[in-house]
Amino acid sequence: MKIAIINGPNLNLLGNRETNIYGTQSFETYFETLQAIFKDDELIYFQDNVEGNLVTAIQQFGFNADAIVLNPAAYTHTSVAIGDAVAAVTATVVEVHISNIFARESFRQISHVSAKCAGVISGLGLKGYELAIHYIKSQAVPA
Template sequence: MIRLAVINGPNLNLLGKREKSIYGILSYNDLVDMIQNYAKSKSIEVEIFQSNSEGEIIDKIHQFGEYVDGFVINAAGLTHTSVAIRDALLGVNKPFIEVHISNIFSREEFRHKSYLSDKAIGVITGLGVYSYIYAIDYFTTYLKGEETF
């Protein structure tokens, strides 16, 4: 069975409440339910974690890195600032896909730089909450060595 960890960074707990024109109307709990239901339908075990604290995110990466096969990470604002999250992901030596609900390249210039992208196996940005679903789908082939490209 494939085991994935989904890590969400600062302010994602405010989904459905903040900047709906950018992040949509689904709540964070709706997102979690969607991810869990989709993963279950694909026979994937998924651990989901959100924190507004960089240190807590790093600790969870270390913890999950002991037993998951890969990560789906939306580091949110920390994407553009955190060398420490990058180092944690590299330290556990597991593949990861960087996701963003909004299109970070259509937003402020400072959001165009990611400390994760060059080490991620892929980046999915701007496809709303479906970014998570597409990342899970990709892992179902990637972790089995079945990429078709």
């Protein structure tokens, strides 16, 4: 399977930023772990801090990948455009959040993306990405 992992703003700082919430591992290091676990799949990683670039990536991968694991980060709570992009593509999209957004500030409990996704994994740390990929693979129709 071809699965794109798309991360939003500030996730390029994983391992350095608010380690009490997000942990001490960089996503690039974790991505190597994912590639080792899912060695028979093509995993693509994209991260950007700019909303429009994330919309473009969702559109690009949403029509040429089997699925997207999406962590829109802070844009979850503000971006109608990202939610609309998810609704427009044919790929299955699973939303992932490293922290439990429902146990944080009230504004973080609003999502403009979740209703457009196949599911949401929140609060399980980086492990949420692996679980999202397992779910995606479990839903795949054999060729």
